[in-house]
Amino acid sequence: MIGLCDCNSFYASCERLFRPDLKRKPVVVLSNNDGCIVSATAEVKSLGIARGASYGSVKETLERNGVAVFSSNYPFYQDISDRVMALLSESVEGVAPYSIDEAFFTFGALSQTEGQWRSYEQEIRRIHRRIERLSGVPVSIGMARSKTLAKLANHIGKDPVRYGGCYVLRPELEEDLLRRIRLEDVWGIGPRRAAQMYRYGLRTAWDLTVRDDRWIERHFTVTGLQTAWELRGREEIDVETSRMRTLCSGITFAEPLTEFETVARTLSCHCMALSEKLRKRGVQATDLAVHLFTNRFKANRYSAVQPQPLAFPTAYPPALYQAAKQALHIIWREGHEYAGSRIWVTGLVPAGQRQFGLFDSEHVQAELDRQDRMTQALAQIEHDHGRRALLCGSGDMKLKLDLSRQLHLSPRYTTRWSDIPVVR
Amino acid sequence: MMGAGIFAGDILVVDRSIRPVFGDIVVAEYDGGFTVKRLLRPDSQDCKAILHPENPDYDDIHVSENAELTIFGVVSAVVKRIDRSWPRTGEKASRRRIS
Known part of the structure; x- marks a missing residue:
């Protein structure tokens, strides 16, 4: 399961x-x-x-x-997340974090007798209690034959009164459940795809599972077909590949910005954030795109996206920043009051699997090795001194940039010695 | 908690995986805050536990049956700082005082 x-x-x-x-x-x-x-x-x-x-x-x-x-x-949430994931890994196999607060895993057999199901459910509850007691944060666990079904089971389990945070969806109960689930509530089916499905006369998640494979693939591509298979209890979706083919860092400015250098600084912040996200997932980006926009409710609206390939797959902030700044030069229009900026990185490949071209010199390889080591060093500095301890570019560090209005920030209870909770 | 060797500014190692029993030194969530006390067996009917401060200057807290008390974790070790910069002076220092 x-x-x-x-x-x-x-x-x-x-x-x-x-x-x-x-x-x-x-x-x-x-x-x-x-x-x-x-x-x-x-x-x-x-x-x-x-x-x-x-x-x-x-x-x-x-x-x-x-x-x-x-x-x-x-930093605080990530540390607590790490604790929850570690506790989960102690009890079950194949833990695959999907986001900061959720992870898939595998546990136990598929076909069982009534008595075995009972003890199976008890075991899940035991794991559930243990994670909550040791981590101190409430969690929900859903079990089923596939990830998409587990997602639904998890949602059901959240009902504190009826299920108390745990729900095991037995195969014989799948049909009954799917007949009550609306299409847009299925993992992987967005509102737009759901609207399309409604037009074809599908009404519930069950309706999708009974359609012919070829029909599904023709109308909803292979992604739709995978979802249908998952709803039928066949495990199809790979967390690693389904999870984010792109990563994004974006911000709406506290106040409109009009200076090129100031906006470039926001991109620098994005690059640091993206570098961290990339490193955490153990991947490197091959392309990025910069989005710059004004307030869409105001006159003279401007919004532009500029893609920019990276010379090599990288998670190195200055390399990201260099490309981002080139893109910014292309889409920059003087005289606008910019409301926000965003950078996407795409073409994510596992770090360390860089393909060297036939004509790449040893010099290039040495430079990339240096960048990897620099990235590690930057990560350490950020870890020790907090986010935004470093920025790329030649900008004036003192330049007032109210990027992070964080008036209600709590202490870093678990990652900074001076912030540990105080007891009397 | 001087009687248990815990002084102002000490760092406590708190283990949430240990199930607390009477006699343990615990960090408890009581009356909206954290407190470190020795958890003792109740001495009367309408009391469910005693939080004992291990300090003659402070009184025992008799936690009544209907009061909320959560044990955050069991104190498993005490780390002593011996440099002059600890505990910090001023407001922080007074906040760190452990009774």
Whole structure:
């Protein structure tokens, strides 16, 4: 069976971990720039405030209801995530993290008798309790025959009263469940794809599974077919390849920017962030694209995307930055009030599997080795001194750039000695 | 917690995997905050545990049956800093005082 372990309201739960006073209080965590809500506890959701709501628009409601507000503290969340993943790995096989707060894994056999199912479910519950007790954050576990089904099982298990965070979807119950699941609620089917499916007369997830393979592939490509197979209980989707063929770092500026150098600095921040994301996944990028945009609700709107290939697959910030700056030169238009910037990296390949061209000299190889070592060194400095300790480019470090409005930042309880929790 | 050899500024190693039993030194979540105390068996009906401060200047906390008490973890080791810069002076130092 395939399992999906997922942390409930992860960022908000982390913020609660070292704050006993918030145990029963609603908590939200804001995005990078204190722009919008990225994580909220159940109490906040019941106030009608959803993830993605802009902070400004709900600020008053939050204050009125005594909601504790935090800026995002990624080093802290990552450390707690590492703990959860480590605990999971101690109990089950094949743990494959899918995002900071969820991981797939494999555990146990497929066909069992009633009595065996019972003990199987007990075992899953035991693992569930252990992860919650040792990590201190609430998690949900869903088990089923495929990843897509595990995702659904996980969602069902989240119901605290009925299932208490764990749900094992037995094969004989799949049909009954899929007949009640709307297409857009299936992992891998977005709203647009779902709308398409509705036009072909499909109504529930079950309707997709009973269609002919060739019909599905013709209308919804091989991706749609994979999803159908997964819903039929056949494991098809590989986490490593399905997970992000691209990575993105983007920001909406606190205030509109008009200077080239200032905007370039934001790209520099993106490059540092992307380098970290790439390193964490053990991959390197072959292409990047820069997106620059003005406020889309204002007159004289401008938005442009410029792709830029990288000379070699890389995670080295200065190499990314050099390409990003070239792209910025191409799309830069003087006189606009820029509202945000974004960089995507694509063509991700495993690090260390660089293909050298026949004519690449030893000199090139030596340079790339040097870049790899530099990247490691930069990673260490960032780890020791925090994000944005370093930036690329020749910009003035003192140049005031209010990129990270983080007025509600919590301490780095678990990664910085001076920030460890205090007890009396 | 002087009686247990824990002084202001000490760093506690807290193990969440140990199941607490009476007699353990624990970090507890009590009354909206963290506190380090020796966990002792209750001495009356309406009490579920005693948090003993191991310090004659402070009184035992009798945790009543309906009060909320969560054991965050069991203290498994104490790390002593012996340089002059620790604990930090001023506000931080007073926050670090462990009773």
